[in-house]
Amino acid sequence: MTRSKSLLINILRNEGLRYTSQRRAVWNELKSSADHRDAEDIYLCLRRKKIRVSRATVYRTIDVLVKNNLVRKMELGDGRALYEPRIGNEHHDHIICLETGKITEFYNEDLEQLQEKIVKQRGYELVRHVHQLFVRPLKK
Amino acid sequence: MTRSKSLLINILRNEGLRYTSQRRAVWNELKSSADHRDAEDIYLCLRRKKIRVSRATVYRTIDVLVKNNLVRKMELGDGRALYEPRIGNEHHDHIICLETGKITEFYNEDLEQLQEKIVKQRGYELVRHVHQLFVRPLKK
DNA sequence: TTTTTTAATGAGACTCATTCTCAATATAAG
């Protein structure tokens, strides 16, 4: 709590930004999320908790958090972006069940290294990647 | 030419759809594309060639083509979807250069199989996947 | 071929997530 509060303060200070109640609230909401959430969901949750914040500020704050690696953005192709906190949350990719909508996380070292190898071979350096596996439950 | 024309006719017939000049034009435009193109680009190219077609029809036709595996849809997270023909074009994934915007294609058998293994392990069957590597040129 | 049936089209209204504008407000420095 104190840990991540000072985390946010430091990031804001570094960027020359102010530590406001809205930014604190958005980060609190996001960092305590178990699952992957969209901006509207965060906005509505904060409002329900009587926290005075606007959609614009939710979007603006999320941008700051993403830019500073506190939050990861993910797009599944349905129009709205999902977000998840990155603290205590190692890199992983996602399996999305087309039937239930359930999102499972996975991490595979070989896969990660293969990617690095593939881009290096072509004279590139890997900056980030998107890897999503859309699946259906196996029927037996 | 006759080959892919009858390809389109058969697909339309199968779906109980009509073979129209607009559908022919959109498919012709798309199938002869070397690179990855968005709907607006296709719309504008057809208009420039004096082909009478509307945006709505371009979108509707692309949907038919995607649904029938003549065209692949891809989203890079910048808001507009890109499309590429699938005939004479084996499965591949994409490397996107953040500096130049250049899109390179790659295919790696080990990677494809790893994905299958990963989802099977979790009781799923892989339906489709998105794999994009965002890179920067290696400076030496 | 001509007629009939019905799917397809075009123009533009609409949607919806996200971004922008700008006057009012709050933060942090002095």
Add this chain to the structure above:
DNA sequence: CTTATATTGAGAATGAGTCTCATTAAAAAA
């Protein structure tokens, strides 16, 4: 406490894509 200015909220704007509906054109029927 005062000042300078970054931040905020309300709602307008944006933009890719979808929808509506009157008109047009395939293609089946005659």
